[in-house]
Amino acid sequence: MNNRARQHAILPLLLLISTLLLAACGSSESNVDQGNRSGTLHWGNGTEPQSLDPHIATGVPEHHIITALMEGLILKDSETLAPKPGVAESWTISADGRIYTFKLRENARWSNGDPHNAHDYVWSWWRALQPALGNLYAYMYFSIENAQEYYEGTVTDFDQVGVKALDDYRLQVTLSNPTPYFLQLLDHYSLYPVHRATVEKFGAADERGTRWTYEGNNVGNGAFQLLDWKINRRVTVQRNPYYWNTDSVRLNQIVFYPTENVVSEERMFRAGQLHRTSTIPADKIPVYLEAQDSSLHIAPYLGTYFYRINTRVPHLQDKQVRRALAMTIDRETISKSILKAGQIPAYAMTPPGTMGYYPESDLSFDPEAARQLLADAGYPNGEGFPATEILYNTSEGHRKIAVAIQQMWKKYLNIDIKLLNQEWKVYLDSESAGNYEISRAGWIGDYVDPNSFLDMFLCNGGNNRTGWCNAEYDRLIADVAPTVKTHAERLAVFGQAEKILMDELPVIPIYIYTSVNLVNNSVKNYADNILNQPSFTEMYLQAEPQQKRLTEDQH
Amino acid sequence: MTTIDEQGTSLWQDAWIKLSKNYLALFGLAIIGLLCVVSLLTPWIAPYGYEQQNLLLGATSPSAEHWLGTDIFGRDMLTRIMYGGRVSLTVGFIATAVALIIGVLWGAVAGFVGGRIDAVMMRIVDIMYALPFMIFIVLLMVVFGRNILLLFLAIGAVEWLTMARIVRGQVMALRKQEFVEAAHSLGLSQWTIIRRHIIPNTLGPVIVYTTLTIPSVMLLEAFLSFLGLGIQPPQSSWGLLINYGVETMEEYPWLLIFPGVTLSLTLFALNFLGDGLRDALDPRTSKD
Numbered sequence: 001m002n003n004r005a006r007q008h009a010i011l012p013l014l015l016l017i018s019t020l021l022l023a024a025c026g027s028s029e030s031n032v033d034q035g036n037r038s039g040t041l042h043w044g045n046g047t048e049p050q051s052l053d054p055h056i057a058t059g060v061p062e063h064h065i066i067t068a069l070m071e072g073l074i075l076k077d078s079e080t081l082a083p084k085p086g087v088a089e090s091w092t093i094s095a096d097g098r099i100y101t102f103k104l105r106e107n108a109r110w111s112n113g114d115p116h117n118a119h120d121y122v123w124s125w126w127r128a129l130q131p132a133l134g135n136l137y138a139y140m141y142f143s144i145e146n147a148q149e150y151y152e153g154t155v156t157d158f159d160q161v162g163v164k165a166l167d168d169y170r171l172q173v174t175l176s177n178p179t180p181y182f183l184q185l186l187d188h189y190s191l192y193p194v195h196r197a198t199v200e201k202f203g204a205a206d207e208r209g210t211r212w213t214y215e216g217n218n219v220g221n222g223a224f225q226l227l228d229w230k231i232n233r234r235v236t237v238q239r240n241p242y243y244w245n246t247d248s249v250r251l252n253q254i255v256f257y258p259t260e261n262v263v264s265e266e267r268m269f270r271a272g273q274l275h276r277t278s279t280i281p282a283d284k285i286p287v288y289l290e291a292q293d294s295s296l297h298i299a300p301y302l303g304t305y306f307y308r309i310n311t312r313v314p315h316l317q318d319k320q321v322r323r324a325l326a327m328t329i330d331r332e333t334i335s336k337s338i339l340k341a342g343q344i345p346a347y348a349m350t351p352p353g354t355m356g357y358y359p360e361s362d363l364s365f366d367p368e369a370a371r372q373l374l375a376d377a378g379y380p381n382g383e384g385f386p387a388t389e390i391l392y393n394t395s396e397g398h399r400k401i402a403v404a405i406q407q408m409w410k411k412y413l414n415i416d417i418k419l420l421n422q423e424w425k426v427y428l429d430s431e432s433a434g435n436y437e438i439s440r441a442g443w444i445g446d447y448v449d450p451n452s453f454l455d456m457f458l459c460n461g462g463n464n465r466t467g468w469c470n471a472e473y474d475r476l477i478a479d480v481a482p483t484v485k486t487h488a489e490r491l492a493v494f495g496q497a498e499k500i501l502m503d504e505l506p507v508i509p510i511y512i513y514t515s516v517n518l519v520n521n522s523v524k525n526y527a528d529n530i531l532n533q534p535s536f537t538e539m540y541l542q543a544e545p546q547q548k549r550l551t552e553d554q555h
Numbered sequence: 556m557t558t559i560d561e562q563g564t565s566l567w568q569d570a571w572i573k574l575s576k577n578y579l580a581l582f583g584l585a586i587i588g589l590l591c592v593v594s595l596l597t598p599w600i601a602p603y604g605y606e607q608q609n610l611l612l613g614a615t616s617p618s619a620e621h622w623l624g625t626d627i628f629g630r631d632m633l634t635r636i637m638y639g640g641r642v643s644l645t646v647g648f649i650a651t652a653v654a655l656i657i658g659v660l661w662g663a664v665a666g667f668v669g670g671r672i673d674a675v676m677m678r679i680v681d682i683m684y685a686l687p688f689m690i691f692i693v694l695l696m697v698v699f700g701r702n703i704l705l706l707f708l709a710i711g712a713v714e715w716l717t718m719a720r721i722v723r724g725q726v727m728a729l730r731k732q733e734f735v736e737a738a739h740s741l742g743l744s745q746w747t748i749i750r751r752h753i754i755p756n757t758l759g760p761v762i763v764y765t766t767l768t769i770p771s772v773m774l775l776e777a778f779l780s781f782l783g784l785g786i787q788p789p790q791s792s793w794g795l796l797i798n799y800g801v802e803t804m805e806e807y808p809w810l811l812i813f814p815g816v817t818l819s820l821t822l823f824a825l826n827f828l829g830d831g832l833r834d835a836l837d838p839r840t841s842k843d
Contacts, residue, residue, distance in 0.1 A: 263802045281803070283614075283802075283803045283806045287805075333610045333611060337610040337627075337629075396802060399788065402788070403788045403789060404608065406788065406789060407608045419787045
């Protein structure tokens, strides 16, 4: 999913005001203290969600809220990420690995008390595959038999798609090929069910942006339900009494704050306004490390930070140009001097070690060769290279990286690059509409498998967005990889495909993420897994007054 | 016929004489002059390139090589502040000049002519006031593209409203005074009266307001640049430097202090100068 991530900044004025406000709040009880007493988790979510409709959203900030509100058939263990029962209490897999039969819990309910059953899934998945809905994640369904054909219109009868309610509580899914990561997919919000009556009450099933997700309307099947949604201020969810496992949920409320400015967010954390931040300003990391502050969580993160190149733009159609750009980014220096949290420089799209997969890449930092490539492409010494813009979503961290890369390209290739920042939603729209030249992007694995990083660049992948299309790549990822017998063979196919991707370079990988969060020590069962998806159903709060004071004093 | 009258001094000569006795104002003028000269000469005298990075160096505190330290990209702060001054001072002066010209003319005409024309002109001002100014500027940017010159004009085109109101109020008070009546009876055209008698008499408040407008325009520019509408990296301005400085003020205080001091110094200088100018230019204060 798209990672908005990292840092952002706004006006000094607002900062000043917020600092003053925070100072003024000093005497009264902080959010954290109050939350620890009442079981309210204050969660820095980074940005205002683009949508809370699981079949429309594509980002990480949305992910956190949607997983609180909804649940899939399968959950992941928050430590090992192994599949565990969610709405489905058990499942069987046929010997050929193609037919999955899920037994749904009979005590599962929607948050308005309505019964929740297998038909909900059939309808929801039908909805998710309606082309009019514009679901960028539709390809997550393509391992299901005939799902892609249905989405593309070659099959018009949804009955032929491999999803069937055997009875009210048994759902059968037939895949076109054995798909080792299929169970993991079910924990991704794009395969979550939606409440039919609610969706249809506020518009057609395949209508975008209806009011069904809003406060008062939203119905989900997760551990929490939407209490209020104040645009650009907060999203509050409270425990859902109809959730099948509500007795084990220990949080009463979660408040999500869309604080885009990481500097403010860090200050809010220090002032006890937040239990957890979405990230931390890079310049603060050494301070926390030195103070050995246990609230700093740095963990490996299954995600890649990269630049998309719009291959529809004439001067970026030439792969030599793209290669020259990719070869003149000094990733080591960016990681060491700007990011500062041990991020690994990326020379391929898939993070190394994903399910034992280590991508090969002949990409390297080589300004000499890059200049030659650019000259071969008709721009000796950068002469005549058209003005090119890097688009990024407004954020301090993205700006820093863009400024550094802008200068590297100027220095090594002598080309002029402009920077353009847009607010998150506008940026997502520009990118999807192909209205950019080079754009910042981050991709976090939706499940632990190289496929999550590679299948987005299929010609028709909703999250491709670069206009790049390669028949051989499509064949390897869509046709060959799903049908090979062994894991090793599969990885070999991914290796071949990734080699094509890194030869053509519609995307320039920059670094492999690490997740960096501040988490108050009163938050228990906060699991730092490589998807950075701790489970809200497991977390609980227990005050540690001493610890909190320490954090405050250290700065 | 010969006259043996005392040699008359014009308003401006008069003002200069008075200003030159006001040391604080002269100090302000000197600072502003110095900043302008440095800004003009920056491309030749700056110690480094404003976009020249040294990522391995990173943020360092002031030293012999970098008098004001370096930012997180290892760029020399002195250079950045000098180049930033070019943008900030240009925005400050051009945008304020635009606001000044439109505002004074608009307000003077509305106040002097009065009646229906006044009503219509001031309702236009009201409408512009009601228009959320951000949306107005964003619209301008969308229509005309991102262009620094346009940024100046856009800010100026928004900032003149208050000026127009202030001037109108002054003019309303002035137009019934005897010297204006006298000018009327001497047969001067309305335009000449506005130009020769009305505007010079409104200079006091106008100058004070102008000195307030310049800093607010500089900060506005930083705000717009932040939204991606104004200037973009690697270019910078004082407002932007301060914005970035605030973010890391705990780790790298010099990134905030130096641009902050520069901007404050400019504002002080402008205020001293404005104060002196107001005293010097006010035709109502007695000569000597």
